[in-house]
Amino acid sequence: MNDGKPVFSLEEIEKIADLAKLELTQAEKEVFSGQFAEILDYFRTIESVATDDIPAYATGDSSPHFRQDVAENSPVSPESFSEFLENGHFKVPRVIE
Amino acid sequence: MSGQSQMEFETVIGLEIHTQLATQSKMFCRCSTEFAAPPNANACPVCMGLPGVLPVLNHRVVEFAVRLGLATHCKIRLDSQFARKNYFYPDLPKAYQISQFDRPICENGWVEIQVDGNPKRIGITRIHMEEDAGKLVHEGADRRATYVDLNRAGVPLLEIVSEPDLSSPDEAKTYMEKIHSLVTYLEVSNGDMEKGNMRADANISLRPAGTRELGTRTETKNINSFRFVREALAYEIERQREELLAGRPIVQETRLWNPASKSTFVMRSKEEAHDYRYFPEPDLPLVTIEASWLKEIEATLPELPDAKAQRFREQLGLSAHDADLLVADRRTAEFFEAVVQEGADPKRAANWVMGDLAAKLNEDKTTVTDLKFAAGGLAELIALIGEGTISGRMAKTVFDALYETGQSPRNFVREKGLSQESDTGALEEMIDQVLSDNPHQVAQYRGGKQKVFGFFVGQVMKASGGRANPAIVNGLLKKKLA
Numbered sequence: 001m002n003d004g005k006p007v008f009s010l011e012e013i014e015k016i017a018d019l020a021k022l023e024l025t026q027a028e029k030e031v032f033s034g035q036f037a038e039i040l041d042y043f044r045t046i047e048s049v050a051t052d053d054i055p056a057y058a059t060g061d062s063s064p065h066f067r068q069d070v071a072e073n074s075p076v077s078p079e080s081f082s083e084f085l086e087n088g089h090f091k092v093p094r095v096i097e
Numbered sequence: 098m099s100g101q102s103q104m105e106f107e108t109v110i111g112l113e114i115h116t117q118l119a120t121q122s123k124m125f126c127r128c129s130t131e132f133a134a135p136p137n138a139n140a141c142p143v144c145m146g147l148p149g150v151l152p153v154l155n156h157r158v159v160e161f162a163v164r165l166g167l168a169t170h171c172k173i174r175l176d177s178q179f180a181r182k183n184y185f186y187p188d189l190p191k192a193y194q195i196s197q198f199d200r201p202i203c204e205n206g207w208v209e210i211q212v213d214g215n216p217k218r219i220g221i222t223r224i225h226m227e228e229d230a231g232k233l234v235h236e237g238a239d240r241r242a243t244y245v246d247l248n249r250a251g252v253p254l255l256e257i258v259s260e261p262d263l264s265s266p267d268e269a270k271t272y273m274e275k276i277h278s279l280v281t282y283l284e285v286s287n288g289d290m291e292k293g294n295m296r297a298d299a300n301i302s303l304r305p306a307g308t309r310e311l312g313t314r315t316e317t318k319n320i321n322s323f324r325f326v327r328e329a330l331a332y333e334i335e336r337q338r339e340e341l342l343a344g345r346p347i348v349q350e351t352r353l354w355n356p357a358s359k360s361t362f363v364m365r366s367k368e369e370a371h372d373y374r375y376f377p378e379p380d381l382p383l384v385t386i387e388a389s390w391l392k393e394i395e396a397t398l399p400e401l402p403d404a405k406a407q408r409f410r411e412q413l414g415l416s417a418h419d420a421d422l423l424v425a426d427r428r429t430a431e432f433f434e435a436v437v438q439e440g441a442d443p444k445r446a447a448n449w450v451m452g453d454l455a456a457k458l459n460e461d462k463t464t465v466t467d468l469k470f471a472a473g474g475l476a477e478l479i480a481l482i483g484e485g486t487i488s489g490r491m492a493k494t495v496f497d498a499l500y501e502t503g504q505s506p507r508n509f510v511r512e513k514g515l516s517q518e519s520d521t522g523a524l525e526e527m528i529d530q531v532l533s534d535n536p537h538q539v540a541q542y543r544g545g546k547q548k549v550f551g552f553f554v555g556q557v558m559k560a561s562g563g564r565a566n567p568a569i570v571n572g573l574l575k576k577k578l579a
Binding site for chain 1: 120121122126127128129130131135136137138139140141142145147153154155156157158159184185186187233234235237238239240241242243244245246247372381382
């Protein structure tokens with residue numbers, strides 16, 4: 001790694017945009033490239049914190065937390081919050097891989 | 098290169114099987130898992146991914162995962178963890194699937210399958226819990242739209258990942274059948290293939306025979322029947338073979354099986370695992386399993402197919418082949434046992450259950466749980482044959498009646514006057530008549546043409562209206578023709 005900020009290539013930005021199904025303009029790619037580099041750079045600060053004795057994951061509550069397997073209808077129907085319904089289906093822009 | 102075209106390859110296959118769990122409610126919310134409900138009838142803020150909701154894990158999902166883990170000799174992790182698998186597609190409105198990644202609930206197990214009559218162990222890498230995605234419909238009224246039904250979103254699945262231990266399409270099929278048999282025995286899944294309760298993705302690669310290094314693999318998705326797993330793999334092996342022989346490298350990619358064209362086609366280039374940006378699910382605590390619970394689950398496991406098959410061989414004297422066939426389906430095995438308990442000879446009972454009964458059930462697309470008769474009915478039929486009251490041929494008619502109406506075989510035989518003619522005097526009369534009617538054939542037989550014997554038997558059967566006891570007819574005929 002170099003000493004300066006991490007570098008984000010345009011190809012990497014394009015790949016991430018592709019995974020997120022986003023179309024970015026050239027200008028946006030350049031802006032994000034700079035911002036991503038800054039975000040990654042901040043991880044160096046985080047890495048300097050001593051965390052060896054801390055578990056990587058903790059919710060503070062390790063007791064089992066389950067619900068019983070009982071089915072019940074939700075009081076919230078799709079109609080109550082979405083206007084993008086057609087014959088009961090949500091209607092979204094066409095996606096075909 | 099010379100020799101390339103004679104090159105022998107061996108096949109390396111690993112399967113990822115998704116099986117839908119037989120729970121009443123979804124994995125993280127109370128929505129029903131019922132099949133074929135109106136679109137989005139079983140959807141709530143949790144499985145629709147609305148902001149501010151929190152998932153709460155269904156107790157049974159964990160129990161089912163542990164049951165299958167124990168049955169496949171896995172190590173059970175007592176503090177497993179959920180992870181988010183991120184991807185953007187409207188079948189998952191949260192934009193991530195809650196799955197498990199580096200701390201799955203079950204690991205390092207195995208199952209045994211029979212390959213050419215020999216046992217072979219197939220390693221289970223892991224079994225993890227995850228939620229299903231919704232259903233997308235692209236063929237709606239508006240061609241520029243996709244229609245989303247979230248009834249299936251959040252339905253619990255177990256993903257069972259095998260080691261690349263399978264060496265042929267037949268082995269893969271046998272392995273998939275074995276997993277199907279296990280999940281239905283354990284009652285963790287209904288195993289209804291028609292409803293998509295079990296789907297497989299197959300990883301497959303070829304390598305020159307005798308070498309160790311794995312070749313580049315492809316993944317074939319959308320395999321939802323035992324027949325398709327064999328067909329899809331056979332197709333993919335041939336496709337890869339042709340590529341390799343032509344000197345073209347195999348491209349690591351995801352392919353889709355198309356049952357209509359019996360071929361696979363490229364779906365998308367394989368996303369690397371890190372593209373899913375897995376990370377620990379912060380909305381759910383670790384899945385902790387108390388030792389006492391684990392013991393309780395272990396104590397309630399049913400007799401599994403391998404143990405049942407062994408018992409059928411050792412206690413009932415069935416062949417390995419018959420025992421394996423019988424135990425594949427738990428209900429069938431239990432029905433067979435009930436017939437034997439009613440006094441039927443095990444070998445005869447096995448033949449009826451796997452033969453005529455299986456054929457009828459298959460024809461009617463139904464199962465032994467929906468029969469019109471009880472095990473005692475079949476035992477009675479078998480007894481009628483055993484005591485010589487009816488012939489094997491009559492038994493077919495009696496069985497048809499039993500199957501269609503549930504009528505007691507003994508009553509049916511009495512009502513229809515079907516019983517076999519075993520009276521020696523009556524049979525002798527018929528035989529004498531047949532012999533005197535056919536002097537030419539008698540001369541042929543006595544001249545050494547043994548084949549004519551069948552003709553006489555046939556004539557006697559005809560004269561008796563099919564009721565003559567064939568064993569007695571054979572004996573009498575031999576005596577008279579000697």
